[in-house]
Amino acid sequence: MASAALELVGFFLGLLGLMGSLVSTVLPFWENTAHIGSNIVTASGNVKGLWMACVHQSTGTFQCDTYNSILALSSDLQASRALMVISLVLSTLGLAIAVLGMQCTVCLESSGELKKRVAGVGGCFFCVAGFMTLVPVSWTTNNVIQNFYSPSVPATLKFELGDCLYLGIVSAVLSMLGGGMLALSFCEGHEGEGHRGRRYRGGGYPYPVGGGSVPVVRNPATMQMGGIGVNSRGHTLVRSGSGSSGGVHVKPLAAGYDVTGYV
Incomplete structure (x- = not known):
């Protein structure tokens, strides 16, 4: 090289x-x-x-x-x-x-x-x-x-x-x-580079080379009472209780994780 x-x-x-x-x-x-x-x-x-x-x-x-x-x-x-x-x-x-x-x-x-x-x-x-x-x-x-x-x-x-x-x-x-x-x-080779400038590690989930935002996949199965959901801004919605009395707590996602929607 x-x-x-x-x-x-x-x-x-x-x-x-x-x-x-x-x-x-x-x-x-x-x-x-x-x-x-x-x-x-x-x-x-x-x-x-x-x-x-x-x-x-x-x-x-x-x-x-x-x-x-x-x-x-x-x-x-x-x-x-x-x-x-x-x-x-x-x-x-x-x-x-x-x-x-x-x-x-x-x-x-x-x-x-x-x-x-x-x-x-x-x-x-x-x-x-x-x-x-x-x-x-x-x-x-x-x-x-x-x-x-x-x-x-x-x-x-x-x-x-x-x-x-x-x-x-x-x-x-x-x-x-x-x-x-x-x-x-x-x-001089290109070690560790995949298609379109993405690199792969371990389990094979791609992430952009320059950082940037992580794509979020929304799973409708989790958008139900007592479950965990993901809104459009990349926050985790945790429902507690039942009915209309249940509260909603918003927790930001940790940067760098690939959220698939399955818990």
């Missing part, structure tokens, strides 16, 4: 996952130049990302160039771009939907069942977004490791894992973990 605190923790985890995925998508630190061998290079490091490639010169200058043609890119890079953008869109939608369905917000307060389902849908969006972030990050990590240990690739063309790959993995895990916490709202 998801509580308000659990939903709040899941929301912030999903928000951190969204921010980490955004940083990983924008920055070019997906692949770093591997400095192996005894060759002296004039550039202190080359980095590559989804949108640009940068060169860090030994003089301290940092120059970046964006990729000129989309069609000239490799298929894995194009797919990584698309998946990261879709992940950001889904995380943003999950963030907006989760705000509407969380218990700590005032949106959709009148319909409790719908509010819980909305929070669960937001959590599902976070889970899918985290999975879509994990796919291109893992794909790129595998390619970098295979090229690094491949003997056919020259040493000057070998790269190491960049910081954005580590950040992408952490962001994907945070998004899926936060989405799972929000998705627990689907498991």
Whole structure:
């Protein structure tokens, strides 16, 4: 059963996952130049990302160039771009939907069942977004490791894992973990509730959830001399004696009892 605190923790985890995925998508630190061998290079490091490639010169200058043609890119890079953008869109939608369905917000307060389902849908969006972030990050990590240990690739063309790959993995895990916490709202049941908002105890007599007046059933068999009756205001009429000399004592009913008219 998801509580308000659990939903709040899941929301912030999903928000951190969204921010980490955004940083990983924008920055070019997906692949770093591997400095192996005894060759002296004039550039202190080359980095590559989804949108640009940068060169860090030994003089301290940092120059970046964006990729000129989309069609000239490799298929894995194009797919990584698309998946990261879709992940950001889904995380943003999950963030907006989760705000509407969380218990700590005032949106959709009148319909409790719908509010819980909305929070669960937001959590599902976070889970899918985290999975879509994990796919291109893992794909790129595998390619970098295979090229690094491949003997056919020259040493000057070998790269190491960049910081954005580590950040992408952490962001994907945070998004899926936060989405799972929000998705627990689907498991929240309605224990002890009957039809039309009434609850049942013991013998099965319903009573309203919010208190209110108790329905009174009048039994004509008790409205006779020497018996006990119930008037329209919910009071007990006790007749004593016989004939016209008998008095009538009015006693109020105790609140919370279901009067059936049978004594």
